[in-house]
């Protein structure tokens with residue numbers, strides 16, 4: 001199991017995890033009650049007021065090629081933990097979100113550190129008892145409290161997420177990637193939907209028909225051809 005290090009305030013749990021990695025420490029979890037500079041992908045902000053769960057799982061990996069699977073594992077672990085705690089049915093949205101009732105309740109930020117040793121930081125932000133969000137995300141974010149009108153023990157949730165993560169991580173270690181994709185598909189909000197993908201190379205509209213063995217999203221675009229989406233954001237259309 002992972003050792004948990006808890007802090008009141010951090011700039012970002014992913015930053016703190018880097019400090020541990022620099023000391024050669026891993027298989028641990030950094031948790032903070034709030035973050036001053038919580039971040040998302042592409043340098044975006046992650047709203048990190050108190051009431052939320054902010055945690056980073058720090059792992060050592062020989063091979064970073066499959067690190068995207070750790071994002072899937074984290075998102076599925078959150079869905080499973082939420083279900084056990086609140087009965088809510090979360091869904092995973094490609095590539096790194098968990099939605100409840102079509103609103104974002106959790107985001108995952110996986111960052112790698114490569115050098116003599118390679119590390120992966122799997123950052124998880126989950127809105128738990130949060131009631132307020134910045135204006136720009138007010139209509140698209142939700143929390144466990146907003147959905148159920150109950151207050152949750154954040155520590156208990158982090159432990160449940162870690163347990164679920166650990167179970168799936170065993171499959172990762174055994175290179176049983178199919179199992180991970182299979183579980184992710186079971187909770188997918190994305191597959192089967194007509195979506196628009198915004199990527200650095202352009203925008204693509206098509207039906208999300210699957211994910212390949214590198215966690216890329218596969219779209220069937222209008223001319224019937226398949227388009228692989230490696231990174232970006234997707235929107236249902």
Ligand code: BT5
Nearest residue numbers: 012038039040041044046047055107108109123124125141
């Ligand atoms: C993510 O990025 O969703 C990854 C978020 C990861 C946060 C965790 S917290 C622990 C660890 N430490 C960190 O510093 N980060 C990780 P992305 O897919 O780029 O989505 C970012 C977008 O989500 C923002 O641009 C907003 O639109 C929206 N957003 C920001 N804060 C949110 C919140 N608390 N709840 C829901 N949506 C939010």
